[in-house]
Amino acid sequence: MQFNREAFAQQLRQGAQELRLDLSDGQIGQLLDYLALLAKWNAVYNLTAVRDPQQMLTQHVLDCLAALPAFEGARNVLDVGAGGGLPGMVLAIWGAARQPELQVSMIDTVHKKTAFLTQAKSELGLANVTVHTARVEALQVSQKFDVITSRAFAELNDFVTWSQHLLADGGCYIAMKGVAPNDEISRLPAGWRVREVRALEVPGLQAQRHLVFIERAVETASQG
Numbered sequence: 001m002q003f004n005r006e007a008f009a010q011q012l013r014q015g016a017q018e019l020r021l022d023l024s025d026g027q028i029g030q031l032l033d034y035l036a037l038l039a040k041w042n043a044v045y046n047l048t049a050v051r052d053p054q055q056m057l058t059q060h061v062l063d064c065l066a067a068l069p070a071f072e073g074a075r076n077v078l079d080v081g082a083g084g085g086l087p088g089m090v091l092a093i094w095g096a097a098r099q100p101e102l103q104v105s106m107i108d109t110v111h112k113k114t115a116f117l118t119q120a121k122s123e124l125g126l127a128n129v130t131v132h133t134a135r136v137e138a139l140q141v142s143q144k145f146d147v148i149t150s151r152a153f154a155e156l157n158d159f160v161t162w163s164q165h166l167l168a169d170g171g172c173y174i175a176m177k178g179v180a181p182n183d184e185i186s187r188l189p190a191g192w193r194v195r196e197v198r199a200l201e202v203p204g205l206q207a208q209r210h211l212v213f214i215e216r217a218v219e220t221a222s223q224g
């Protein structure tokens with residue numbers, strides 16, 4: 001397992017440039033620290049099927065970086081089924097410098113995954129991160145989320161059904177998907193609508209990526 005920090009830093013800088021993301025040296029360093037932790041823990045705890053750090057950089061870190069512009073202005077984000085912290089950790093690292101008011105919560109049912117997230121939060125000094133070990137259906141919070149996101153989590157219908165009690169009024173879902181999930185969209189529960197399906201280009205990845213923005217459908221006022 002090769003971890004060439006300087007080469008990875010260069011790829012991140014180049015990727016950020018292609019994505020028009022303004023990443024500081026400090027943020028690049030934190031992203032690499034996160035990647036190194038993920039690779040180290042993955043060897044023992046099997047957090048992600050992607051095992052090679054180079055592949056992790058492209059398929060995980062750059063993939064999540066490509067989605068970040070969609071989170072501009074978000075204040076309180078929940079990442080459902082965060083696993084090893086994707087996209088939540090990448091979002092938190094970016095937000096800590098870029099959007100200091102941004103809070104990122106991550107939830108997963110698997111304790112070894114949330115143990116990793118708690119350790120990464122501590123080692124990276126991310127005060128903006130909260131970690132929950134639970135099924136999202138059972139989570140209760142005092143402050144609801146203005147954005148709920150997920151990546152490689154579940155069919156959109158389940159994602160919305162299981163977590164809608166956690167979305168603030170006026171909030172929206174941002175689901176990270178591969179090919180545009182038109183069938184899943186057609187099966188969304190009543191009362192929800194897709195505001196936008198946005199195609200993404202991930203540097204170094206020859207695969208389709210889409211963000212699906214979902215919000216409550218506005219009820220048509222009765223004409224009485």
Ligand SMILES: C[S@@+](CC[C@H](N)C(=O)[O-])C[C@H]1O[C@@H](n2cnc3c(N)ncnc32)[C@H](O)[C@@H]1O
Pocket residue numbers: 048080081082083084085086087107108109110113134135136137150151152153162
């Ligand atoms: C395929 S992984 C994706 C992990 C990460 N988001 C990524 O993109 O690498 C899906 C994750 O969802 C978690 N999960 C499944 N059902 C869940 C539920 N009901 N509530 C919270 N997490 C759940 C699993 O434990 C798993 O870590």
